Each structure stands twice: as structure tokens, then as C-alpha cells.
Amino acid sequence: MGLDSRAVTGPMRRLIATAQNGLEVIRFGGLEPDSSSSPYQVVERSGMYRLRRYYPDSDTAASGPPVVLVPPMMMSADVYDVTRDRGAVGILHAAGLDPWVVDFGSPDKEEGGWDRTLTDHILALDEIVDRIHAYTARDVHLGGYSQGGMFCYQAAAYRRSRNIASLITFGSPVDTLAALPFGIPETVATLSADFLADHVFNRLAITGWMARTGFQFLDPVKTVRSRIDFLRQLHDREALLPREPQRRFLDTEGWVAWSGPAVADLLRQFVAHNRMVSGGFVINDKAVTIAEITCPILAFLGEVDDIGQPLAVRGVRKAAPRAEVYEYSLRAGHFGLVVGSVAAQQTWPATSEWVQWREGMGDRPVGVTPMAAPDPDGVGDTGVSISSRVAHTVATLADVGADIGKGIAEVATGAVRGARDLSGEAARALPRLARLGQIQPRTRVSVGSLLAEQGRRAPQRECFIFEDRVYTYEAVNRRIDNIVLGLVDNGVRPAMHVGVLMNVRPSAMAAVAAISRLGAVSVLIPPGPDAVAAARLGGVEKLVADPENLDLAVATDLPVLVLGGGDVRDLDVAPGADVVDLERIDISDVQLPGWYVPDPGLARELAFILFVGGGPTLEIKRITNYRWALSAFGTATAASLGRGDTMYCLAPLHHSSGLLVSFGGALAGGSRIALSNGLNPAKFGEEIHRYGVTVVTYTWSMMRQVLDSQSLHIDASHPVRLFIGSGMPPGLWWRTLERFAPARVVEFYASAEGDVILANVSGSKVGSKGRPLPGSAAVCLAAYDPLTGRLVEDERGFVRPCADDEVGLLLGKPGAASEALGNVMRGVFEPGDVWVPTENLFRRDADGDYWLLDNKRSVVVTAHGPVYAQPVIDVLGMIPRIDLAVSYGISLGDDDIAVAACTLRGKKAPTAAEITAALDTVPEGERPDLVHIVPSIPLGPSYRPAADTLRERGMPTPTVRSWYADRETGTYRRFTKAVAARWTAGATGAAPAAR
Known part of the structure; x- marks a missing residue:
């Protein structure tokens, strides 16, 4: 029987075709498709970008609504024009729109490219919107893919939506910690992002090949499958050519480098601290929040997108409460949202219809719906529905047989996620408690040293926010050192009592830190009628004041050093007053003396003097460095403060809540400190969102003025998780919980003398002062008779400890690192014991929680x-x-x-x-x-x-x-x-x- 000639020639032709096509791939990197790119003109050019206008000579360029597309940092601008007939710009142009594309270029090929920051990209977009608006006389529809969409959100927030008709994003996460690739636990992600931002990308960039490899690693199964499919069809040129531009783009041509500073900004602000949701991210030294976006938003999300996962994308609904937010959901992965058949058939036609609808030229597109809250039924941790995940995974894994490994990984991820909250708390709390336990009387610890330590760890981290301006640790420590020179030049020496009479402002905290850095004692004087008496009681030798309190400071008849309020001003000073303007001193000629040692304060030494009471009952409250550190690390532990927190410091520094809880807790936790220029209910809601405030400090009835204000605008999207302070009445406590749900209140009590600190951490018993903080003094209630004003003794002559619910005087045991500055009691409950009495009477309930009754007097x-x-x-x-x-x-x-x-x-x-x-x-x-x-x-x-x-x-x-x-x-x-x-x-x- 003879052989059929087709049985021989068919395989031969296939082998020859495979060889020819393979040689072309080896020589040129791929097959040369017949399709070409869309025509464009570079309209604007700068060191940061080239602005492309596509089809510049067409009629739509003159009449169509402008749509600006922004690529992510790691991807070429050609992502929007991979193929002329099926690419974004071609489809938008065919629909009558005027497409523009931002080309950031590649940092490795641009002058100064490796030094680009996140701010540079946002300011570039800010400039581009202005230019296109001026060029077309129309508002701009601003769109971006992946991180490009994040840029669009950030630029719109920075501009407060000025001249932006709408925002369109494609797979752009907002709540980055809601759903991380591979189900990475939040704690691991935040700690890793912090470390990488501070210690890796401050000196390392990402090259194009690294970006490509990282992207492919995020979906290795799909990468392997696509390469196998390519090899299987290498003989069939006609079948490969339609997908060849997309393959070449993903494999080689589409990737550009990332600059290290920009990656560090991205990791620090939007992964470690998730500030797209909470607000308070920093652009051009200004605090910005997505909550200020008011233009309409359309977010495309892929039902099987493992990078811009649906739950993370939908975070914009919470982050931008003032905007109309819509979504379009399609079955696609991350890249398929913008390139490929699904994008050509759904994404870009829907984008065109959206723009026409917002311009009043059509109806709302089919598939565009108001963004929904995540559905807990049928949705996993990522927001990808279980049915979609199963269908996509089965289809993807069928070719490579990797379902077992994937399943094991998902089980492991679930277990890690279940434990992440506990591990996160432990990771923050244990080092702080261990550090407290290591402090001995001669240990060097102080405000100045902790600020310097934070500055060494991460000099470019944000330290303060005040009046929308952000100050880094590097800038703050430089300011402190300059104040030190001014103080030294005016005779301030170690152990000197230096009064601080200032309102809430960064200069007040810098003054306190500078006094600490010198080893002197800050006497924090409350502005008001008791200022003169406080200066006398505190033994003040020199007084630092701001311009607003200058007259009050002069009335003390002490030498006054004026600080804050800017360096261009004329001080209205009475003739003969001893006043020096520190802002006008030329410190370049000041030499530090030989005795100067920065931050010499020991734990046992006096660091601050506060005041309690008023008028005839005005008393001093002495705070050692150890006591300050105890409160600082204790607060950071109780409130679980971290680098992602921003603490809104309403309490003044002269109050213990301001000095010990706000300032101290934020420094110990590495949190940002947002300062408000006095309690202003009208600004409260605005600054909460703009600064991304997660923790608010208070004193007594302070929150009453905020809650009673008609100008307070707070909704469920607020970022506040905690209120911390002391003295809040229970009725006001409940009102605060109701208005700011689901935030909690942590109420503190700190004794005037000794190291007693109580905290109601759980908040379950409104009005209770809680229990002793870990690391603070051991406490005991001594039976007390208020009728005689004496402690109650037993038959042996020792003081009787209180039973539950019995009235007693609170006593605290002096710690190893503290030295009692006031009265001590010995032989109280047993021979040789030592206790420091407080002034307050308490009851302790059966659960061990303490309830304040009154001052004994x-x-x-x-x-x-x-x-x-x-x-x-x-x-x-x-x-x-x-x-x-x-x-x-x-x-x-x-x-x-x-x-x-x-x-x-x-x-x-x-x-x-x-x-x-x-x-x-x-x-x-x-x-x-x-x-x-x-x-x-x-x-x-x-x-x-x-x-x-x-x-x-x-x-x-x-x-x-x-x-x-x-x-x-x-x-x-x-x-x-x-x-x-x-x-x-x-x-x-x-x-x-x-x-």
C-alpha cells in the first residue's frame, strides 16, 4: 500500500514554517505584524513627560471631548496603542473622542530620571490637565490603568477636581490592604513595605526587565501557558499575528524602569499606610485626601484580577464619599482590562459611552452601575467571587496541572490571614514593653533622643502636619538643632528651668524637644490668668513664648525668647522688656560650648513640670524622663499606634494628654502628628479627612464643642479609629461613639506623682479608668475613711487593702527606673514596702477595673x-x-x-x-x-x-x-x-x- 503524499508533505511544511517563524523570532524578537500604531503628535515636552495627542489632524481632535490616558510607572505609554484597530486610542477616536496619552518615558533614559518621586508624577499630571484645558477649552476626562489610575485619583484630589470632567480607572486599587496579591497577610505587607521603602528603594531602582519579571511572577501560570501556546502555534503565522503585538509588548517592549524614590513613596504611603483610603498622603509637602474628589468616577474591575483585586478597587467608594462612583465589572485579568479582545469589545466601547453620557450626548452605558459595597456572600478575602475564581482557575490550570499547589497556597494564606491581627499587635507591643523593661535610672531617654532616633531610622518620614504642610523628621530635627543654638546663645544651660508659653504649633513641640536636647527642664505654662503664678511656682529662669502669648510672657518680668510665627514680623514689645526674637538670630556664628552633649537626659532626671488646678489651688506636677517614656510607650502599646497612624493633637502641650499621650505616644509609635491651630470645630471634619487622621486626642469635654458644631461634616467614610485622652464624661463618650462609629475611646488616668497609669483599653465599660498599663507602676487601693481623711488600719497597724467596690486611696509602687519626686509611704501593707500615694479615691470592681470617685480633698x-x-x-x-x-x-x-x-x-x-x-x-x-x-x-x-x-x-x-x-x-x-x-x-x- 502506498503512502499518501499529504501525510508526508503536511508535517514537512509545518516543520519548515516553524523553523522560518522561529528564526524570525530569534532575529527580530518576534513576528512582524501587518498592523501599525496610531498616528500622534507630541504636543508638550518636559523633563518628566511627553504629551501625545492622537489623530491630531482629525475632526474629532477639534470637537471631541478630551480623554487623557495615564500609564503605570512600570509600563510604556504604548499600552494604549498595542494595535491600531483594537487599541484604546483607536477605539476612542472612532467613537468621536479626542484621545491624549501621557508618556513618562523610562527613568533610565531621562536626565534625572532615577531621582523621580511620586510627587513629580502627580505634579506632572496637574500641569498636563491645565495645559489640555487651556488647549481645548474643555474639562478633561482623566483615565489611568493600574498605578496610572492611582495617579489620576491622587492628581484629582490634589486639584480638588478642578477642570476634571470625570475619572476613569482600570484595575486601580485604592484600599490596597483590603486585598493583596497572593493573599499576602496585611501585617507582612505593611512591615515589608516599610522596610523596603526605608532601606532598599532609597538606594535601589527597578529596571525594566525587573518590572517585567515581577509582573509575570504575579501570574506565573498564565505566563507559562501563553508561552506554551505560542510554541504550539509557531507554525501557524496567521493564527499568531493577531496576538503578536500583545505578546511582544508583555514579553519585551512594554516595560520601563521605576525610579527608587517613586517606588519608596508608593510603598510607604499607599501600601504600608494605605493612605488612599485614610487620607493624608503627601504631595509637594501638602497633605491630600481622596475625600476631596467631587467629579464622577468610573472604575473598571476585573472579576479575576489578582493584582487590582475587586475589593481593593472598590475601596474608592469609601475613600471618595463626595463623588458619584460607578463601576464596570468584566471577566478579565489585570492586563486584559486594557489590552486584548475583552478590552476591545467591552472596556473601550464602555469608556467611550461613559464620556458621551457625562457630556450629555447619550445614556448611561449598559453595564455601568453605581459601585456596590462588597458582598459578603460568595466573595473571598480578595473580593473576587468564588464562582469566578473557580471557573477561571480551572480553565487556567487545566493546561499545566498546577491546581494542587495553588490549592495548598490558598489554604495556607487563609491560615495566615486568620492570625494576622494578633501577630500585628504582638509585633508592635512586645518591643515597646521590652524597651520599657530595660530602662534603668541611668538610662539615657528623653523627648529629644526619641526624635533623633526616629530621624536616624527614616529621615524622610513625615513627622508633623500643620496647616496642610508636612514636615519630615529630617526637617524637624534640623529645626530643633537650630533652636538649640539660639537657646545656648541666650544663656540656657542644662538643668535650667525654661518656661514654654505657646499655643499648639510645631514650634512649641520643637521648643520642648530643643530644651530636652540641651538637658534642661521644660516648664509648660498654660496660657491664661495663672501664667505669672505658674512661672513662679515652676522656678522659671527664662521663658520661650510665641507672638500670640508675648504680652502674657512679658508680664512675668522674665527674659523672653520669642519663637514661631515666621521669621518676617515686627514684635510689639514694651520699652525695657527683656525680649529676644529667636527667629532673627544669625545662628551661623554660634559655637556650641564644650559642655554640650545632645540629649543627655537620664531616666531618673526631671524633664517637665506641668500644672494642675488653678488660682489658689494651682500645683506643680513633676515628670521625669522615665515617666514621660512610660506614658509614651504605654500609650503607643495601648492604642496600638504605628507608622500608618496620624494622631490629631487637639490637647495642648501644657496638659498631660498633650505631652504624655499625644506627643509621647505618637513619637513612641512612629506615628505622624497632625496639629490644629486651636480647637476649631469648623476645621475638624475637613482636617480629619485631609490629614488621614486615625487617632484623635482630647481632654475632658473638648469633643463637646466638636459634636455640637453645625459645621461638622462627618460620615461613615471617616478614617478615625480611636479617641484617646482623659476626663471625657460618659454621656459625651456615648455621643462620640455614636457619631464616629466604629471608632473607640481609650480613656487614660495618670497620677500627679509616681508612675501610675490606668487605661480603659477595651472601652466596654464607659466611664471606667480601666486597669494599669503594662510596664506602669503596680497599684493598690488602701482603705480610706473620707470622714476623718485617714487611711484605715487593721489590728496590726498596717493599712488594710480594699475589697472590691470599697472606697480607697490609689497608691502606686515606685519602679526600678524611677525616683520618687514627692511623698513616699513606707511600711504600708507590710514591713519595708514603699508606695507613692496619689490624691484620688477609687473603687475597683470585681473584674479589676478602676472607677474614679473624687480627689480626697x-x-x-x-x-x-x-x-x-x-x-x-x-x-x-x-x-x-x-x-x-x-x-x-x-x-x-x-x-x-x-x-x-x-x-x-x-x-x-x-x-x-x-x-x-x-x-x-x-x-x-x-x-x-x-x-x-x-x-x-x-x-x-x-x-x-x-x-x-x-x-x-x-x-x-x-x-x-x-x-x-x-x-x-x-x-x-x-x-x-x-x-x-x-x-x-x-x-x-x-x-x-x-x-
């Missing part, structure tokens, strides 16, 4: 027993109609009576029944004798409600808004003139029962 001792202020204030403040409350004592005859005064949130007062119900939770003998409504309650500099003025007025005037305690019935009844007359005519001050 302000307990009102009445005929029916002691009345503690804090429980009364707490329960009255929980009445919805009550705003603020204070409790105080007044003398009536030979005895005292307890009075509670309240202000209202509205016009309607609570009823006697509501007052009775609220105070029923307080033990009967500890309830106030009188409750009355007052027009206002004065607030101190730290927003603490003060009762001094009300106490001085004596007996409240009977009104329809005053009630007295009827001890016989256990209720509160209307306080009338007749009842008042009986009280004042009685033999004792004790409130008699009604008759």
Missing part, C-alpha cells in the same frame, strides 16, 4: 455621709437632655451640703423622675442634696468643667429647674422657696425631709 462630707463628685457627674451626664455637670459642696450653717449643677443640650429640662432614676444608681448616702440647672458652666484651659464660680455663689436660687433630695421617699422633688427657707432656718446644714 474635694469630697463633700455631709450629715448623711460623703458625696463623691465623679459618680454624680457621670450619671447626670448620661441623661440625654443634660450637657455638662459638676458637683461641689457649699456650707449651710455648721455643715456642708452637696450640690450638682447641670447645663442643658436643648431648652427642655429633665423631669424630677428622670433625675431620681439617674441617681438611683448611686448609693443613697452618696447622692447630692440639690440638683439645679444653670445657664453655663465655666471651662478651664483643658476644657474641664469648673465649679469654683458656682460654689462662690452659695445656695442655689429655687426655680422650676431645681430639685432637692427627699431622704424619706428616696426621690428628688421640686426645690421651692419654702423648702429653701426651712433649710436655712434649720439648726444644721443637712437637708431636712419634706413635711
Whole structure:
């Protein structure tokens, strides 16, 4: 039987064709397709970009809406024109639009390219939008693929949407930590991104071949499959040619280098700290937030995109609450969103229809829908639906048999994700607690040293944000060193008490750090009527003040050094006043003396003096370096502060919450500090978003002014996760939780002397001061009799420890690294023990949580027993109609009576029944004798409600808004003139029962 000639010639022709095509690939890198690229003209050229206008001579160039397409850093601008007939620019042009493409070039081929930063790219886009708007006299539709889309979001936020008709993004993640490639755990990603940004890409760039390899590594199965398919069809030129431009683009031609600084910015701001969602990313030294975008947004997302995963892309819905946000979902991977058959059939036609709809030339495109929140049913950790994932994975893996390995990887990823929160907390907390345990009395630790340490670790990290400007650690430490020169030139020496009388501003914190760097003591003086007395009590020798407090500083008759407010100003100084303007000193000639050693402060040494009380009760509060470090690292641990946090410092430095919690906690946690120029409710909501504030500090009733403001605009997209401070009334606490859900409140208590720090970390018991912070002093409640003002002793003469729910004086044990600066008690509970007493009375519940009752000196001792202020204030403040409350004592005859005064949130007062119900939770003998409504309650500099003025007025005037305690019935009844007359005519001050 003879052989069929076709059986021989067919394989031979196939072999020859394979050889010919293979030789062409070897010689030229690929097959030469028949299709060509689209025509364009470079309209603008700069060191950062070349701006291409496609089809410049066509009619659509003159009449069509301009669409600007931005490539990602690692990809050539030709990604939008891989093939003329199926590429983005060709399809957009055919639809009557005016396509433009930004070409950033490749950093390795541009002058200064390796030094490009993220800011350079955004400022380039900012300039491009202005140029195209001027060129066409039309607003621009700005679109970008992958990181190019992120650039578009950032540029629109930077411009606040000016001259931008809409944003169109393709696989561009916003919430980068919501869904990471390969299911990488968040903790691993953030720590790795931080390390790479600070220690790798500050000195290393990514070449084009590295970018190509990394992209292919993200989907190795698809890469291998595409190469196998290419080899299998190498004999069939006609089958390969349609896909050849795409293959060559992905394999060789489409990749460009990344500059190291730009990659570091990307990793630091948008991976490690996820600031596309939280806000507060930095462009040109300004804080910016996506929340300021107001133009419409269309986000294309791939249902099987493992790089720009759907959950990450949909983060824009939360990040841009003021914008109309739409999505178009299609079954495609990351590259398939913009190149290939799916893109040609769906992506670019839908983009054209979107632009026409926004221009009023058509209806909303089919498939474009308002962006939906992630669906928890059928959606995995990435946001890729399980059905899509299974279908795509089976199809992809069928050719290479890798399903087993992939399945194992997904199981492992799930296990790691389940443990990531716990590991993240431990990774942050354990080193801080270990460091506290290593501090000994002679350990060098101080504000100045911690700032210097953070600066050495990452000099270009952001330290402060103030009035939209961002200051790096390098700039802050340089400013501190310059202030040191000015202080030295004006006679400041180690251990000298230097007063600081300044409002909240970066210069105030720099002044405190400079004083610390010199080894001197900062005496933090509250601006106000007590300034002169505070300077005297604090032993101040020189005073640093800002221009706003200059008159108050001069009134102390001390030498005044003026700092802050800029270097161009004229100070209005009284003749003869000893005032030096530090901003005008020429420090270039100042020589540091031989004794100068930077940051010499030891743990045991005095670092700060704060003040508590006011007027005749003004007292000093001494803070050692150890005590400051304890509060700083304790706060960072309790609040789980990290580099991704931005702390909004509303509390002034002269208050312990400002110095110990805000400033200290942020420094210890490596967090940014956002400063507000005083409490301004109108700016609060705006700055929260723009700065990306995650933690807000407060004192006492400070948040009340924010919540009561009509100008406060806060919605569910706010980035705040935590409020930390001290003294917040429970009613205000609940209001804050409700308005800023799901944020929590962490309430602190710190003793005036010793190392006692309590924190209500869980927030589950509103009003409680919580438990001792890890690393702080051990505490104990000593039984206390408020009637005699003495501790209660047992039969052996030792003080009796309190049982649960018993009133006691809080004592703290001095630590190994601290030296008691005040009174100490010895032999308290057993022979030889040493304790430092606080001034405050507490109860401890059965769970071990501590509840503040009162200062031991302000307990009102009445005929029916002691009345503690804090429980009364707490329960009255929980009445919805009550705003603020204070409790105080007044003398009536030979005895005292307890009075509670309240202000209202509205016009309607609570009823006697509501007052009775609220105070029923307080033990009967500890309830106030009188409750009355007052027009206002004065607030101190730290927003603490003060009762001094009300106490001085004596007996409240009977009104329809005053009630007295009827001890016989256990209720509160209307306080009338007749009842008042009986009280004042009685033999004792004790409130008699009604008759």
C-alpha cells in the first residue's frame, strides 16, 4: 500500500514554517505584524513627560471631548496603542473622542530620571490637565490603568477636581490592604513595605526587565501557558499575528524602569499606610485626601484580577464619599482590562459611552452601575467571587496541572490571614514593653533622643502636619538643632528651668524637644490668668513664648525668647522688656560650648513640670524622663499606634494628654502628628479627612464643642479609629461613639506623682479608668475613711487593702527606673514596702477595673455621709437632655451640703423622675442634696468643667429647674422657696425631709 503524499508533505511544511517563524523570532524578537500604531503628535515636552495627542489632524481632535490616558510607572505609554484597530486610542477616536496619552518615558533614559518621586508624577499630571484645558477649552476626562489610575485619583484630589470632567480607572486599587496579591497577610505587607521603602528603594531602582519579571511572577501560570501556546502555534503565522503585538509588548517592549524614590513613596504611603483610603498622603509637602474628589468616577474591575483585586478597587467608594462612583465589572485579568479582545469589545466601547453620557450626548452605558459595597456572600478575602475564581482557575490550570499547589497556597494564606491581627499587635507591643523593661535610672531617654532616633531610622518620614504642610523628621530635627543654638546663645544651660508659653504649633513641640536636647527642664505654662503664678511656682529662669502669648510672657518680668510665627514680623514689645526674637538670630556664628552633649537626659532626671488646678489651688506636677517614656510607650502599646497612624493633637502641650499621650505616644509609635491651630470645630471634619487622621486626642469635654458644631461634616467614610485622652464624661463618650462609629475611646488616668497609669483599653465599660498599663507602676487601693481623711488600719497597724467596690486611696509602687519626686509611704501593707500615694479615691470592681470617685480633698462630707463628685457627674451626664455637670459642696450653717449643677443640650429640662432614676444608681448616702440647672458652666484651659464660680455663689436660687433630695421617699422633688427657707432656718446644714 502506498503512502499518501499529504501525510508526508503536511508535517514537512509545518516543520519548515516553524523553523522560518522561529528564526524570525530569534532575529527580530518576534513576528512582524501587518498592523501599525496610531498616528500622534507630541504636543508638550518636559523633563518628566511627553504629551501625545492622537489623530491630531482629525475632526474629532477639534470637537471631541478630551480623554487623557495615564500609564503605570512600570509600563510604556504604548499600552494604549498595542494595535491600531483594537487599541484604546483607536477605539476612542472612532467613537468621536479626542484621545491624549501621557508618556513618562523610562527613568533610565531621562536626565534625572532615577531621582523621580511620586510627587513629580502627580505634579506632572496637574500641569498636563491645565495645559489640555487651556488647549481645548474643555474639562478633561482623566483615565489611568493600574498605578496610572492611582495617579489620576491622587492628581484629582490634589486639584480638588478642578477642570476634571470625570475619572476613569482600570484595575486601580485604592484600599490596597483590603486585598493583596497572593493573599499576602496585611501585617507582612505593611512591615515589608516599610522596610523596603526605608532601606532598599532609597538606594535601589527597578529596571525594566525587573518590572517585567515581577509582573509575570504575579501570574506565573498564565505566563507559562501563553508561552506554551505560542510554541504550539509557531507554525501557524496567521493564527499568531493577531496576538503578536500583545505578546511582544508583555514579553519585551512594554516595560520601563521605576525610579527608587517613586517606588519608596508608593510603598510607604499607599501600601504600608494605605493612605488612599485614610487620607493624608503627601504631595509637594501638602497633605491630600481622596475625600476631596467631587467629579464622577468610573472604575473598571476585573472579576479575576489578582493584582487590582475587586475589593481593593472598590475601596474608592469609601475613600471618595463626595463623588458619584460607578463601576464596570468584566471577566478579565489585570492586563486584559486594557489590552486584548475583552478590552476591545467591552472596556473601550464602555469608556467611550461613559464620556458621551457625562457630556450629555447619550445614556448611561449598559453595564455601568453605581459601585456596590462588597458582598459578603460568595466573595473571598480578595473580593473576587468564588464562582469566578473557580471557573477561571480551572480553565487556567487545566493546561499545566498546577491546581494542587495553588490549592495548598490558598489554604495556607487563609491560615495566615486568620492570625494576622494578633501577630500585628504582638509585633508592635512586645518591643515597646521590652524597651520599657530595660530602662534603668541611668538610662539615657528623653523627648529629644526619641526624635533623633526616629530621624536616624527614616529621615524622610513625615513627622508633623500643620496647616496642610508636612514636615519630615529630617526637617524637624534640623529645626530643633537650630533652636538649640539660639537657646545656648541666650544663656540656657542644662538643668535650667525654661518656661514654654505657646499655643499648639510645631514650634512649641520643637521648643520642648530643643530644651530636652540641651538637658534642661521644660516648664509648660498654660496660657491664661495663672501664667505669672505658674512661672513662679515652676522656678522659671527664662521663658520661650510665641507672638500670640508675648504680652502674657512679658508680664512675668522674665527674659523672653520669642519663637514661631515666621521669621518676617515686627514684635510689639514694651520699652525695657527683656525680649529676644529667636527667629532673627544669625545662628551661623554660634559655637556650641564644650559642655554640650545632645540629649543627655537620664531616666531618673526631671524633664517637665506641668500644672494642675488653678488660682489658689494651682500645683506643680513633676515628670521625669522615665515617666514621660512610660506614658509614651504605654500609650503607643495601648492604642496600638504605628507608622500608618496620624494622631490629631487637639490637647495642648501644657496638659498631660498633650505631652504624655499625644506627643509621647505618637513619637513612641512612629506615628505622624497632625496639629490644629486651636480647637476649631469648623476645621475638624475637613482636617480629619485631609490629614488621614486615625487617632484623635482630647481632654475632658473638648469633643463637646466638636459634636455640637453645625459645621461638622462627618460620615461613615471617616478614617478615625480611636479617641484617646482623659476626663471625657460618659454621656459625651456615648455621643462620640455614636457619631464616629466604629471608632473607640481609650480613656487614660495618670497620677500627679509616681508612675501610675490606668487605661480603659477595651472601652466596654464607659466611664471606667480601666486597669494599669503594662510596664506602669503596680497599684493598690488602701482603705480610706473620707470622714476623718485617714487611711484605715487593721489590728496590726498596717493599712488594710480594699475589697472590691470599697472606697480607697490609689497608691502606686515606685519602679526600678524611677525616683520618687514627692511623698513616699513606707511600711504600708507590710514591713519595708514603699508606695507613692496619689490624691484620688477609687473603687475597683470585681473584674479589676478602676472607677474614679473624687480627689480626697474635694469630697463633700455631709450629715448623711460623703458625696463623691465623679459618680454624680457621670450619671447626670448620661441623661440625654443634660450637657455638662459638676458637683461641689457649699456650707449651710455648721455643715456642708452637696450640690450638682447641670447645663442643658436643648431648652427642655429633665423631669424630677428622670433625675431620681439617674441617681438611683448611686448609693443613697452618696447622692447630692440639690440638683439645679444653670445657664453655663465655666471651662478651664483643658476644657474641664469648673465649679469654683458656682460654689462662690452659695445656695442655689429655687426655680422650676431645681430639685432637692427627699431622704424619706428616696426621690428628688421640686426645690421651692419654702423648702429653701426651712433649710436655712434649720439648726444644721443637712437637708431636712419634706413635711
